[in-house]
Amino acid sequence: MDDLYRELILDHYQHPHNHGELEDADISFEDSNPLCGDKIRFEIKLKDNVVQEVRFNGKGCAISQASASMLSDELIGKSLDEIRKMNKQFILDMLGIPLGPTRIKCALLPLKVVKAAAYGLNASPDEEDEE
Amino acid sequence: MPALNLATKGLNVAAIREDFPILQQTVNGGKPLVYLDSTATSQKPGAVIAALDEYYRKYNANVHRGIYALAEEATARYEAARKQVQKFIGAKSFREIIFTRNTTESINLVAYSWGRANVQAGDEIVLTLLEHHSNIVPWQILAKEKKAKLVYIEVDEQGLLREDQIDRLITDKTKLVAATMMSNVTGTITPIKRIIDRAHAVGAVCLVDAAQSAPHMPVNVQALDCDFMAFSGHKMLGPFVGILYGKRALLEGMTPFIGGGEMIREVFLEDFKANELPWKFEGGTPAIAEGIGLGVAVDYLTALGMENVREHERELTGYALSKLQAVEGIRILGPLDRELRGGIISFDIPGIHPHDVAAILDREGICVRAGHHCAMPLHEHYGLAATSRASFYIYNVPEEVDKLVETLAKVRKIFNG
Ligand SMILES: Cc1ncc(COP(=O)(O)O)c(C=O)c1O
Numbered sequence: 001m002d003d004l005y006r007e008l009i010l011d012h013y014q015h016p017h018n019h020g021e022l023e024d025a026d027i028s029f030e031d032s033n034p035l036c037g038d039k040i041r042f043e044i045k046l047k048d049n050v051v052q053e054v055r056f057n058g059k060g061c062a063i064s065q066a067s068a069s070m071l072s073d074e075l076i077g078k079s080l081d082e083i084r085k086m087n088k089q090f091i092l093d094m095l096g097i098p099l100g101p102t103r104i105k106c107a108l109l110p111l112k113v114v115k116a117a118a119y120g121l122n123a124s125p126d127e128e129d130e131e
Numbered sequence: 132m133p134a135l136n137l138a139t140k141g142l143n144v145a146a147i148r149e150d151f152p153i154l155q156q157t158v159n160g161g162k163p164l165v166y167l168d169s170t171a172t173s174q175k176p177g178a179v180i181a182a183l184d185e186y187y188r189k190y191n192a193n194v195h196r197g198i199y200a201l202a203e204e205a206t207a208r209y210e211a212a213r214k215q216v217q218k219f220i221g222a223k224s225f226r227e228i229i230f231t232r233n234t235t236e237s238i239n240l241v242a243y244s245w246g247r248a249n250v251q252a253g254d255e256i257v258l259t260l261l262e263h264h265s266n267i268v269p270w271q272i273l274a275k276e277k278k279a280k281l282v283y284i285e286v287d288e289q290g291l292l293r294e295d296q297i298d299r300l301i302t303d304k305t306k307l308v309a310a311t312m313m314s315n316v317t318g319t320i321t322p323i324k325r326i327i328d329r330a331h332a333v334g335a336v337c338l339v340d341a342a343q344s345a346p347h348m349p350v351n352v353q354a355l356d357c358d359f360m361a362f363s364g365h366k367m368l369g370p371f372v373g374i375l376y377g378k379r380a381l382l383e384g385m386t387p388f389i390g391g392g393e394m395i396r397e398v399f400l401e402d403f404k405a406n407e408l409p410w411k412f413e414g415g416t417p418a419i420a421e422g423i424g425l426g427v428a429v430d431y432l433t434a435l436g437m438e439n440v441r442e443h444e445r446e447l448t449g450y451a452l453s454k455l456q457a458v459e460g461i462r463i464l465g466p467l468d469r470e471l472r473g474g475i476i477s478f479d480i481p482g483i484h485p486h487d488v489a490a491i492l493d494r495e496g497i498c499v500r501a502g503h504h505c506a507m508p509l510h511e512h513y514g515l516a517a518t519s520r521a522s523f524y525i526y527n528v529p530e531e532v533d534k535l536v537e538t539l540a541k542v543r544k545i546f547n548g
Contacts, residue, residue, distance in 0.1 A: 004490060005545050014546075038484075038516060059516060061486035062546075106486060 004097055005062065013062040018072035020055045029117035033064065033109050040068055042113050044075070051075045051083070056110065063095075063103050068110035070094050075114065083118040086111060141439030148526050150176040150431075162496035165531045170315050170343060170475050170522035171500055172365045175428070179368060182427040186420040194419055195393065195410070209419050212426025213409070219429045220341075220360065221351035222376055226408035229375040229382075230422050234342040235265035237361035237375035238309070240412060241338055242269035244385040245359075246307065249336075252278040254306040257335075259284040259292055260512055261314040261321065264505040266340045266361075270309060279306070284326075286512065290317040290465035297322070297329050305335040312344035316506045316520065317465025318448070318475035320344075327357050336381070342366055346524070347444055347473050349437040352376050369428030370421035375412070382408050389414030440525055444474035447523050451476055451532045458539050464513060474523035477504065480539070483546050485519040491542045492519075497535055 025043035032039045038060035045053040054075045056068045091111050099107055148154050151174050158164050192201040194209050217225045231237045256270050260283050274281050284296045308330040312323045330337040338359040344350055346367035352360055360376040387394050387405050391414040396404040405411045449469035464477045485501035492499055500520045503510045521535055
């Protein structure tokens with residue numbers, strides 16, 4: 001009925017995958033969307049630099065939460081190097097919905113958090129993902 | 132829009148709508164534009180738009196100091212607008228009306244020029260929990276610099292200011308009280324006169340944030356006896372220009388805010404002599420067309436009558452409150468009595484993020500705002516990160532409220548199946 005709120009998006013929003021916390025995370029990072037104050041935190045457990053387990057938590061709109069949920073599935077089995085290479089287009093393809101300039105920020109927040117985690121506290125060098 | 136049966140007391144809304152070119156369009160494939168975000172910025176009537184156009188086409192010239200006819204006309208119209216604003220808020224003199232960029236700049240001017248000279252370590256600045264960030268952050272900057280203390284008057288369960296705290300928190304330690312007359316989140320109308328009187332009783336100065344009240348209800352600075360008042364032209368049918376009212380004696384005693392051209396009488400190598408009021412506070416070339424347009428906006432509102440504007444919004448707000456309360460699960464912030472609030476309604480539908488609410492409403496051509504509305508401390512108080520906000524002005528009609536409520540039902544359906 002609504003292309004922005006396809007069933008897949010709503011399903012991930014209402015039943016998010018990998019939601020919660022990790023006791024013994026190796027890396028974690030949190031960031032917020034200054035537009036609405038929404039916060040997302042990712043916690044990741046690694047083995048040989050490959051993602052074993054991932055959890056996310058925080059609050060947000062359907063777009064940012066669905067993006068986080070779908071991204072969390074994608075992360076499992078990926079190396080930190082592979083995560084560092086994920087970009088805006090990857091998220092847009094993953095979500096498969098048309099997004100305006102404001103909502104793109106919601107959609108990209110989870111990736112921003114995950115990449116910051118993968119780069120360590122030195123924030124990711126490529127800010128090209130912003131717009 | 133079909134015939135209007137409600138909220139037309141005092142205003143001919145059908146005729147008013149004709150005056151707003153932007154409302155004549157359809158959006159999202161033929162849907163009428165339902166603009167419910169006048170709290171952020173109002174729409175502009177054709178007369179205001181025409182005034183900007185006319186300035187640029189016919190007498191675009193810098194103001195003051197011009198000897199030629201064009202510059203004289205620009206100056207005369209710009210200064211005439213100042214007098215229209217003076218009359219609109221009942222100020223004693225045009226010298227008490229300073230044009231700025233917006234409410235935010237007006238408040239910063241006071242914090243910088245008055246605050247730095249008068250606030251000292253240990254002094255208290257009293258604010259309210261209802262404030263917009265622009266009436267919080269300038270005082271935080273000042274308080275940090277001067278080691279002064281910020282004190283907040285809280286709100287009760289209804290979203291009204293705690294009147295019992297006015298006398299308790301405004302004390303002889305208080306140097307300044309900065310309070311809104313109407314909240315841009317809950318619409319709460321504050322007991323501003325009591326606050327001003329209390330401030331004066333303890334020897335403090337009072338600044339009123341009238342960004343939401345000046346556009347929507349009668350405001351008279353002499354009746355209120357406030358020391359400063361800040362508001363924005365763009366929220367009251369005008370262009371992007373701000374206003375600071377200040378009592379002449381206070382303004383005379385203050386140092387300039389922005390130094391440069393326009394604000395000086397004479398400049399020497401080491402020093403300058405400031406210009407007289409109000410130009411002393413208008414450094415550099417001002418927003419000339421916008422100032423002139425503001426005069427036209429003020430004329431438009433004056434012709435309608437601010438009592439009538441308030442009456443129209445009171446009716447519409449009462450109607451909206453009753454309709455919205457029927458939306459399942461909704462939580463409306465602020466008082467539910469239309470007498471106690473303006474036409475600003477922020478709400479939360481648990482489980483559905485305001486961004487999603489606003490995005491779905493947008494599909495139907497309905498413009499509402501989603502977020503913290505530059506009032507994070509107030510949202511924190513309510514335990515919410517964000518809300519959706521619908522707000523009304525002279526051109527809104529009950530049918531638009533109906534459309535909002537119907538679409539909210541659709542939002543619920545999308546999310547809850
Ligand atoms: C109560 C209040 N104060 C201050 C402001 C700031 O106005 P401006 O952005 O025009 O400076 C607003 C605008 O939203 C407001 O509603």
